[in-house]
Amino acid sequence: MDVGPNRPDHWVWAGAGTNKFSVAAVRELLERDHEVSKWRIIEWSKWVPRKCQIFFWRAEMNRIPTLEAFQIRNIPLSSVHCSCCGGGIETIDHLFTSCGYTAMVWDGLASWCKIHRFSGSKFEDVVDFHNSLSVPTAKKDVIHGIVIIACWRIWKARNEKMFSNKVVRIEEIIGEIKSFSFLWYCNRPRLKPILWEDWCSFKLI
Known part of the structure; x- marks a missing residue:
């Protein structure tokens, strides 16, 4: 005024x-x-819950509380090594691409979805992974949603290890990703119905 x-x-x-x-x-x-x-535009999934997509978006912006993030903010820690594999500093890039524990999750999902193994060193490689696949667009959209859910479940497993000292088996993580994704996919009325057996064998079309 x-x-x-x-x-x-x-x-x-x-x-x-x-x-x-x-x-x-x-x-x-x-x-x-x-x-x-210069901002990156995140491609959203129409059938994945918001809680998973918001986590994925925050991870892409490096806005989740990794041990590296705490270290940068001068919060005292006994260790900044990865909570899952203990191999390297727990950064977003390490946790979702370089971690040996996470790599087994990606290998299991690649086998389920019948696609090539994930390879990358940055979280943006995870974000763009579905676009590197030579599959129909409908399958790309589903795989993109599965990747988002997988990142959310990997983070939950990391928290269980850090705060409860519980090591979640890889088979359990993959099983939960399958069941959660099936439940959420089937509860979107505009999407093509699919049977659990077909979902488990990844027969989408």
Whole structure:
């Protein structure tokens, strides 16, 4: 608000551009101050619950509480090594790509979905994995959803190991990913119905 002794009060736009407010001026301000053009756009899944997708989105932005994140914030820790394999520093990239425990989960899912093994060193490789597959679009969409659910379940297993000292068997994780994904997929009425037997053998089309 512009206040002066000899003129009436009035509002003034203090952002980019002229003193007049406009949508174009707001866009210019956002692009200049936050570098919107450099942000990554996450591809959402239509049938995966929001809790899994929001976790996946936060992980892509490096916004989940890994041990590395605690170390950066100067929180005292007894160790910053991976809670699952103990091999390297627990970063998002390590936990979801380089960890030996996680690698066995990806191998099991690749065998189930009848696709090539996952290979990558960064979380963005996990995000883009479904796009590297030579399969029909419908299968890509399902595999993308399964990857999101897998990341969410891997994180849960990591928390169980860290806070309860419970080592979740790989077979149990893969089994839960199958059952959760089947339940959530089948509860979307617009999607093609599928039997549990076909889901387990990954006969989607």
